[in-house]
Amino acid sequence: MNKNKQNIKVMTFNIHHGKGTDKRVDLKRISEVIAKSNADIIGLNEVDRHFSARSQFLDQIKILASEINFYYVFCPSITKYRKKKKMVSQYGNALLSRFPISTYKTYSFNLKSKFTEGRSILDVTLDVKGKMLSCFVSHLSLHPVLHKKQSQFIFNQANEPAIILGDWNMKYRSSKWRRITQRYTDVWDMKGKGNGNTFPSTNPRTRLDYIFVSKSIKIHEIMVFDDIPLASDHLPVVATITI
Numbered sequence: 496m497n498k499n500k501q502n503i504k505v506m507t508f509n510i511h512h513g514k515g516t517d518k519r520v521d522l523k524r525i526s527e528v529i530a531k532s533n534a535d536i537i538g539l540n541e542v543d544r545h546f547s548a549r550s551q552f553l554d555q556i557k558i559l560a561s562e563i564n565f566y567y568v569f570c571p572s573i574t575k576y577r578k579k580k581k582m583v584s585q586y587g588n589a590l591l592s593r594f595p596i597s598t599y600k601t602y603s604f605n606l607k608s609k610f611t612e613g614r615s616i617l618d619v620t621l622d623v624k625g626k627m628l629s630c631f632v633s634h635l636s637l638h639p640v641l642h643k644k645q646s647q648f649i650f651n652q653a654n655e656p657a658i659i660l661g662d663w664n665m666k667y668r669s670s671k672w673r674r675i676t677q678r679y680t681d682v683w684d685m686k687g688k689g690n691g692n693t694f695p696s697t698n699p700r701t702r703l704d705y706i707f708v709s710k711s712i713k714i715h716e717i718m719v720f721d722d723i724p725l726a727s728d729h730l731p732v733v734a735t736i737t738i
Contacts, residue, residue: 500738502715503737505660507662508727508731509694516696531720536593537565539632545583552582568619569588570587573612588632596620597620614633618630628656629654631649633649633661634662659706660706661704678710681707715735716735719731
């Protein structure tokens with residue numbers, strides 16, 4: 496392999512604020528899944544940061560990063576100000592990385608309707624042993640207008656080489672899928688075996704969680720990682736690539 500090329504393992508994982516299918520919130524299980532996968536870069540969806548009693552007002556991404564000793568960055572989709580507790584409560588996306596974070600930006604996507612959940616995109620540049628890698632993490636909206644805005648933003652924003660991680664709330668080979676694959680490769684479509692279904696975790700029937708990469712990135716393998724299906728209502732997806 497060319498000495499300038501780097502083999503890395505990437506993961507996308509909707510952690511459901513650490514709540515497993517047994518209804519218990521257990522971040523230890525989430526960190527165990529990540530550690531077992533040996534992933535270098537992990538995009539996380541549905542992460543709580545002092546959000547509510549459901550996760551004991553914990554800073555989940557800080558705890559997970561500490562457990563595995565990775566760099567991290569968080570991107571809120573929902574922010575609430577709690578005057579009584581004198582804290583900011585947030586919920587959103589995050590990235591964990593074995594490699595240093597060079598820069599990052601966060602972007603919000605919201606509609607005025609109180610019935611539509613706010614969404615966000617995390618845009619991170621990682622220093623992978625001297626090579627800059629653009630990483631996007633997002634949990635795309637079920638609302639078609641927001642979904643199109645988010646996907647179009649990523650389509651226009653990414654630098655090369657880039658990886659895109661997240662729960663995309665779309666069907667394989669749908670018009671939404673075709674839009675993003677005009678520019679990026681769906682790693683499962685290229686190298687996956689089977690249907691790639693990730694939800695629900697204990698009996699996966701739907702493929703919601705995707706890894707997309709620039710067409711210049713070499714793909715080696717991809718798998719649905721099902722070692723601890725109780726950890727979340729989604730299963731993570733792990734891919735090995737060369738940048």
